[in-house]
Amino acid sequence: MLSHSARLAVFTVCTVLAGIITAGESSVSAAAADTQPPTAPTGLAASDLSCSAVTLSWSAAVDDTGVAFYDLYHDGQALGSTVAEVRTITLGVVAGARWGFYVNARDAAGNVSQASNTVSVTPPFCSEDDAAPSVPTGLSARAVGTAVTLQWTAATDDVAVTGYDVLRDGAEVGSLSGSAASPPDTTFTDVGLAIDTDYAYAVVARDAQGNISKPSDPAQVRTGSSCAAVCGITQVATERDLPWGLTQLPDGTLLYGQRDLFTIQAMASDGTDKHSIGTVPDAAGTDGEGGVLGLAISPTFATDNWLYVYHTTATDNRIVRFQYDGTLRTESREILVTGIPRNKYHNGGRLRFGPDGKLYAAAGDGQDPDQAQDLDNLGGKVLRLNPDGSVPPDNPFPGSFVWSYGHRNPQGLAFDSHGRLWEQEFGNNVMDETNLVVKGGNYGWPACEGTIGDACGTPGFVAPVQTYPVAAASCSGIAIVRDVLYIACLRGTRLYRAVIDGDRLTEIQQYYVGTYGRLRTVEPTVDGNLWLTTSTRGDKDSIPQNSNEKIFKITLGDG
Template identity: 60%
Template sequence: MLVSGYRLRLRRLVPAAVMAVLAVLSVTSAVPASAAAGTTLVGVASARCLDVVGNVREPKTAVNIYDCNGQGNQAWTFTSTGELRVYDDALCLDVVGQDTTAPAGVQIYTCTGGANQRWTLKSDGSIVGVQSGLCLDVTGQNTANSSPVGMWTCNGQDNQKWRTSAGNVDTQPPTVPGSPRVSDLVCDSVTFAWNASTDNVGVAFYDVYHDGQLVKTVSGTTLSTSFPVVAGAAWGLFVNARDAAGNVSQASTTVPITPPHCQADTQPPTAPTRLVGSASGTTVTLSWTAATDNVGVRAYDIYRNDTKVGTVTGTPSVPPATSFIDSGLAANTAYRYFVVARDAQVNVSARSGTATVTTGASCANPVCAVTQVGTDTDLPWGLVTLPDGSILYSRRDADDIVHLNPTTGTKTVVGTVPNVSGTDGEGGLMGLAIASTFASDHWLYIMHTSANDNRIVRIKLENDRLDTATQQILLSGILRNKYHDGGRLRFGPDGKLYASTGDAQNGDNAQNKTSLNGKVLRLNPDGSVPSDNPFGNYVWSYGHRNPQGLAFDSHGRLWQQEFGDGRMDETNLITKGGNYGWPACEGTANGTGSCGTTGFLAPKRTYPTADGSCSGIAIVRDVLYVACQRGTRLYRQVISGDSLPTAEVYFNGTYGRLRTVEPALDGGLWLTTSNVGDKDSTPNNSNEKILHVALG
């Protein structure tokens, strides 16, 4: 096995740190004084070392197993970027031809930084290629000297497990990094520092994030680092510690920053011109001619009858669109519009001219009317429709569940869920679900974060109260962290409960089929494992980063919505046992190609993160609706076969960040916002809306 005795030399460890690590992790067998620095990787099945054939130091030399001899061709160094280097760090272990399908060859090659030269050392002893998700494998389970080594589908057998002579598996994560702080904050960079974590073996890496997106990875002896920032952008910085076995600490506290602009800009944009509008039923479409600015127009705000009802935004390199769709309006009603332009420093233009548009006599559009049915001071997260048409929703940071009558607006707190704990990020009281048997069994299914894990429980709802004495813990041990906790629940037409789980800020979890994280899970209503699950455990699909949306279409197929890291969010069509690629690829791209390459399933649609960060999804009459936060919009997409050929945008900026969308009994949608307090665990610091959307 890959063990706590991994004496892996990080490339820039100071001598004192090296001595401290070696004191704990020294191997028990004698090593010649002339041996190269690094560690041996010993095959569990063969007791022989990973070895460069013939002790040759040339690129493209193959790798095999051979009797351990302490020479430099058996001394491997695991670097902070996940490389396995040999010959005093001169060459890297490399997958031949960047092949991602089994079988694939391995060799030593000049270090390039490519994904085919990055490896994950797993706590079960396997060594997994980051690009392929395949395991380092002694071919044919052979154990003799000179048996070749290559890549093969991970199967948990001993010919895919490696150890040092020190012995035991390391499953203990490091402690939380302390006292995160910033210095030297300027318009385009910042220095971020923290106090060291501790670990039973040793901290190998620190992973630095902003708002759940990985910024940088540094070695386990590095306690500060500088990196680029975006002027004027509000970020929350935090750091996790990680050991060589892949165990990840809980995140540090968050340090908020807002970098200043590089130069003061006091000149507003010019006013947009030539504003025109047209009505189709109860939907109005507006367009205008772009404003100009000395630096650049960053956004347009749209006003209806002097109230802001939407925003279209751009980036430093891409200007905002010059059109807007206003939906869900009253029939036979005149509306007056104007538009203003903003730059990055919030200088606002004068108003455009006014356009007055009168809606039609009836709704001839997909989206007809929006009615606010409730508000809340906390974040509505999970939501279910009860058989009588009323709804239950969870309040993420307040740990309780509310029953809302949308006709009268009457709200009743039905109870507080026991043992809920926030994460100062995305965790807390999350998904809700009821089965088709709810009218008789009264079970409410709940996913939430506890102090130690994420878990799925069920509690009976009796006489409009949670009977907490009936609580049953159906599944526990799902790793938690500040971000990437997943959290959505959905019953399928097969009567099984499906749950989305995040990778707990450790992409290795997503490819580990024995882990509950980075997955879509499937369980029986009583919490047992269905007999037809693909891997004999709860895992239904894997290779996910932070999925939060689940919905079934009329054919019984499961669709899923997933947060990307920094490039693309994705909508997936989930298949039994499918691998969706994270962390080797995001959306449809990695360093070399597509998540649709052999072994990975490509998403059915992707969205730039600026237009996405989508959480909940719902399907009504085989139309997919996607609620987006950073994108502040609702996407509408007609399912055509197994594809999503077009995406219409509604409510672009009208209600802000949209979290949850669910079908209503009347054929419409429930829609909730997530605008304030979205990245903390402070209860009742929000101002959110619960909306009903009538569909045409």
């Protein structure tokens, strides 16, 4: 039996307790001529759940040349692999944390199946804990304009402090989470406050079983007379399905996709007159994160009315375009790119037109990491195409849509004032990345995750501009306004703001930490501010309308 450790969703270590498992096993190339993936494993079930372990078992997949490995995942993060003969394994878990396990099959040539069914478990706590953490101390508050930054001394607990809730005038305005292995932050920035106004703040500590400390001593602060950065946030709409792609028309109309319903909604910029403009033909879910994803309008939309959509089908991800004149003219559909790998997770999906008039698309690796380095495959790439779907002659690889490669699951694309492309990418279990994408660049996945990996110094690999621990990130959408980069984070439940200074990101700040939950998409408004969407419920399945999401408008200052 070999041991394997992987950082998990609660940012702690999972240890395999039984079975044979290997991490990062490279595909065997002897059967390279085989291009047929196995069928999806079936019958995944959990048993013997305890506070520290769970046993998983599944039925064999079928392949024309034989299954070689089974790859184990939880919620999109790789845990490791068993050999084909091992279909029962016991894994370490963390009490109180939800786990969504599934399995993919892989053959000797590296072809990866679609995912098995998902099994969700929440391990019980090993013992009852009724002792509250100590009271946080040393709370201080400092105002810069209409933003207030709080700092305090960490509380203690008999087991572990796993979070802090921030109170403004007695009402909760933010929540910071962590674990025993990765303690929560002890700083918080509150933004969008009124000018020249007094506020009182306090902080409470909590543990994994919900015990809450008494509030800290209050900290009093008065805001300044103006706002320089993030000035305010207004909710403009609610949504029962998952808003994923979002774009604003020149007349101010907002269009956004309902990921799991496969429809596109239109509404006025104040949230009124919300209505469906049509359903995307052939769109399909993945029982995970597939569906109707990125949206973009043509740079010449005022004259050609083209709306571009990145969506999942039953067999692939693809890019299509439709005429839009108040409704989605499905009869005008043109299929521009097909064959982008799909799977339960890692579908990518963001679309962005560049200042060169070309359409750029973020394509995930389809949970087959080897595809990210395969220039004959569209998975794990940033793609570049002409608006009509043809390959630009100045692309780095003749006849190919590939613009850059070695990406895991990119979901954020944005251009700065110098015409440079920035990209946001999910790591597996250690680091997320913000990359400055260059023509033909290789960004290292799967040999590198951020800056982690023995091969990260390989000549030709492009290093990320910035990395973030996945517990504080797992970021999806990005937007650039006046050369400031904004990053919307899911697991990190926050919005990063970073000033672009040459090829660096400086003055990095965090806003709305835990205030609105998981944040998926951030986009510029036509008047120089931001749209922001949440993704708090149902974003790991394909069940329509099982969410309770919000669409916000953020007002920015000139700083």
